[in-house]
Amino acid sequence: MRIAVASGKGGTGKTTIATSLALSLADPIDLNPPVFLDCDVEAPNAHIYLNPDLKEQKIAGVLIPEVNESQCTYCGICAEVCQYHAMTVISNKVIVFPQLCHGCGSCSEQCPEEAIKEIPKRMGVLERGMTNSNIVFARGVMDVGEAMAVPIIRQLKKWVEPNSDQVVIIDAPPGASCPVVESIRGSDYLVLVTEPTPFGLHDLNLASKLADELKIPAGIIINRDNGEYNEVEDFCVRNNYPILMRIPFERYIAEGLSQGKSLIEIHPEYIEKFKQLHTDIKSLIGNKHETNRTIKR
Amino acid sequence: MKIVITTTSPSIDSNVDNRFGRCAFFLFVDPVTLEWDAKPNPGVNARGGAGVKASQFVANLKPDAIISGSFGPNAYGVLKAANVQMYLFDGAKNVQEVINRFNEGILNTV
Numbered sequence: 073m074r075i076a077v078a079s080g081k082g083g084t085g086k087t088t089i090a091t092s093l094a095l096s097l098a099d100p101i102d103l104n105p106p107v108f109l110d111c112d113v114e115a116p117n118a119h120i121y122l123n124p125d126l127k128e129q130k131i132a133g134v135l136i137p138e139v140n141e142s143q144c145t146y147c148g149i150c151a152e153v154c155q156y157h158a159m160t161v162i163s164n165k166v167i168v169f170p171q172l173c174h175g176c177g178s179c180s181e182q183c184p185e186e187a188i189k190e191i192p193k194r195m196g197v198l199e200r201g202m203t204n205s206n207i208v209f210a211r212g213v214m215d216v217g218e219a220m221a222v223p224i225i226r227q228l229k230k231w232v233e234p235n236s237d238q239v240v241i242i243d244a245p246p247g248a249s250c251p252v253v254e255s256i257r258g259s260d261y262l263v264l265v266t267e268p269t270p271f272g273l274h275d276l277n278l279a280s281k282l283a284d285e286l287k288i289p290a291g292i293i294i295n296r297d298n299g300e301y302n303e304v305e306d307f308c309v310r311n312n313y314p315i316l317m318r319i320p321f322e323r324y325i326a327e328g329l330s331q332g333k334s335l336i337e338i339h340p341e342y343i344e345k346f347k348q349l350h351t352d353i354k355s356l357i358g359n360k361h362e363t364n365r366t367i368k369r
Numbered sequence: 370m371k372i373v374i375t376t377t378s379p380s381i382d383s384n385v386d387n388r389f390g391r392c393a394f395f396l397f398v399d400p401v402t403l404e405w406d407a408k409p410n411p412g413v414n415a416r417g418g419a420g421v422k423a424s425q426f427v428a429n430l431k432p433d434a435i436i437s438g439s440f441g442p443n444a445y446g447v448l449k450a451a452n453v454q455m456y457l458f459d460g461a462k463n464v465q466e467v468i469n470r471f472n473e474g475i476l477n478t479v
Contacts, residue, residue, distance in 0.1 A: 156416075157418025160424070167450055
């Protein structure tokens, strides 16, 4: 079972929820330990709460074109077929923009002179290892100056091969763009974490549309709940999203998190709540009515 | 002589568009006869690489100079390779002002 945690708005508590869920499900003698993927490769931070021993590393990147100018006739087909404008041909020069290249290989495939070779370009690194709490942890870390997170996320998801008895928890990046799509794609359930503010609701709305588009059933967690701004609840009722959990707005929770403590360390009674969350999600996935939710817009 | 100015509308009376890669129009104009022709920027709606697309478009039409508010690093690379001289508006607001400054030779190059 794959559970993705996303939010739309940044800073709502995705990592707080995802790490606490993983810790609550972890059992030191479990032969099928939970798997945690930190897909927020631009700013991964789940390791702060899970303390994995990152023993293994693997370079992540894409294949970019290298032009052999002695074979090139400057016909410009490579620049024409590139959907991302990563190549340009000016009179008798070919310019490659590696930062724009998605590594699709169209240029080398289409080159009539076979003058283009694909060479690997590093964009970041994948790291994995076990935590003391018996969680299989893996993350991607994008190199400074790189602009594309998607290839790193895709490679991270491929690198870890869980069996069907393992629960996979995906900590998605904020937003509702390509990196989020790549992170949550293939998940059985999407947990959307929001806060009761107009900003939280606005971005929750965007993220929920993504869930609909990808046909992933979704439920909402309201974090920093202060009993104000009921529009988030109205949104959930109107669109038939279950409210899976509420976490109150408390200063001591924020203080604990800022010291690197997970929510369940700060508040041990949340272990049961997160186990219940897992049970609820299992039944929601199994519930035809919920998964085939009519989309009202 | 043919120079290109990035503009917000397809007219010699237009204001300048300070963006290069995502400008609305390229105004091709002869700075002496003031004959002009406006072409929409094919890069304006590009998801990425707008500067590359726009500069490739301009470079293929072989102007003597291009004048804009600023040039991104990718666009700069393409225009440099194509030997198109780049100038900056330096605060000029409309096409007429830019042409006057160009003719006086007081525009800064990139």
